[in-house]
Amino acid sequence: MDCLLANHFQSLSCRGKTLCEYVWLGSFGSDLRSATKILNFKPSSAAEVPLWTYDGAATGQESASCSVVYLKPRSIHPDPLRGGDHLLVLCDTYQVPSAEDAGSATELKPHPSNNRVFCDSAMRAAAASAPVFSCQQQYTLLNPQTHYPVGWPERSGESASSSQSYAAAGTLACVGREFAETHVRACLHAGLRVSGSVADAVPGQWSYTIGPCRGIELGDHLWLSRYLLLRLSEQFRVIASTDPKPVPGDWSGNGAPVKFSTRETREEGKGWFVIQEHLRRLQHAHVQHIAAYGVGNAKRWTGQAQSQPSGSLLDFTIGMESRKASISIPHSVLLQKRGWYEDRRPASNMDPYLVTMLLTCTALQLPLPTHAPSKTTSSQSHQTVSETISRGSSAILDEIADLDSFAPDTPPQNVGLLATECSSENDPHGAMSRMCH
Structure with missing residues (x-):
């Protein structure tokens, strides 16, 4: 790979677009993953960054009924690698409701590998x-x-x-x-x-x-x-x-x-x-x-x-x-x-x-x-x-x-x-x- 050539293109204008690098943890709880979502605006808080999805089958996080995993933004940070208005977006992971829960579920369920949600609950209690x-x-x-x-x-x-x-x-x-x-x-x-x-x-x-x-x-x-x-x-x-x-x-x-x-x-x-x-x-x-x-x-x-x-x-x-x-x-x-x-x-x-x-x-x-226990038959139940x-x-x-x-x-x-x-x-x-x- 030619790093000098890549550095040349880093300086090109993105014409008002914001490159958001979504960062999350994979199935092992220690394998960092990331993907880029391009927005038409610069978010000022994590609440303004949209939910996103990825293929959980590629990261060992699929359930029995669905491979889609949701990314929920938790914090945003200036991206030191891209510079400009581009952002790093720290996310945690959530499962799609099962077919049985689809009609009654009001919130996504945390993925079994999502230790952040446990930690956040403990810190709120403390x-x-x-x-x-x-x-x-x-x-x-x-x-x-x-x-x-x-x-x-x-x-x-x-x-x-x-x-x-x-x-x-x-x-x-x-x-x-x-x-x-x-x-x-x-x-x-x-x-x-x-x-x-x-x-x-x-x-x-x-x-x-x-x-x-x-x-x-x-x-x-x-x-x-x-x-x-x-x-x-x-x-x-x-x-x-x-x-x-x-x-x-x-x-x-x-x-x-x-x-x-x-x-x-x-x-x-x-x-x-x-x-x-x-x-x-x-x-x-x-x-x-x-x-x-x-x-x-x-x-x-x-x-x-x-x-x-x-x-x-x-x-x-x-x-x-x-x-x-x-x-x-x-x-x-x-x-x-x-x-x-x-x-x-x-x-x-x-x-x-x-x-x-x-x-x-x-x-x-x-x-x-x-x-709460999940009704899914996945081997990675809650x-x-x-x-x-x-x-x-x-x-x-x-x-x-x-x-x-x-x-x-x-x-x-x-x-x-x-x-x-x-x-x-x-x-x-x-x-x-x-x-x-």
């Missing part, structure tokens, strides 16, 4: 607690011919250490800066809440932060930022991989840790005690969360890299400013006795709608949202969130069992700080040490 999230999204740039990280010797099992590459500058230590800078600027142009970017632990690995965001906004902005990763990778002719461990070996994989707080955890005088209660609830729901925290997540728990999570995926640990723990507590929280905590368990390919919904419902003891996660539980356990580092006879460790963190010199106020007992 509105009084004003949940706020941030996410550090990691990704690795791969050579499309070798599927090996750019900047690494081809097929070498070694890479530069994190001390050489993290936040580094220089030709050999820092690889892909042009791509990362372009992506951040594209996200900012689109109005996404990007608050930082850094070269990560090994050459070709980068991370950027989305947030702070309120409620459903974290999921919306993170998915659109991933879409821009994919689109820019086409132009730079690289693969922007969010696989948790795209190349096996003793080096840091890709994660997407999420920082979380509520009105109560941020409240002066009581926030620290609310955080401790949240952590107890997260401990009890640990396996349920892990099942929904990304495909291939167990691969991140292998190796001895400095920033790798430690122990088994089934362990639940808490550490002060620890990148190896399940939950990391900022030092500022101990000093101020309020604030936020970071869930470091999510893999880089996790669905932010599921992760933020589970964090919110577990921490605030809210019931998981459900859909599911509750609990049923969706249950299907993932058996898959994650099979995945863990395949890892050499997992010892099935070793019981999960008790909740508490990592041994190296649970000492008086690291905890002058004694607050974290008390949590260990």
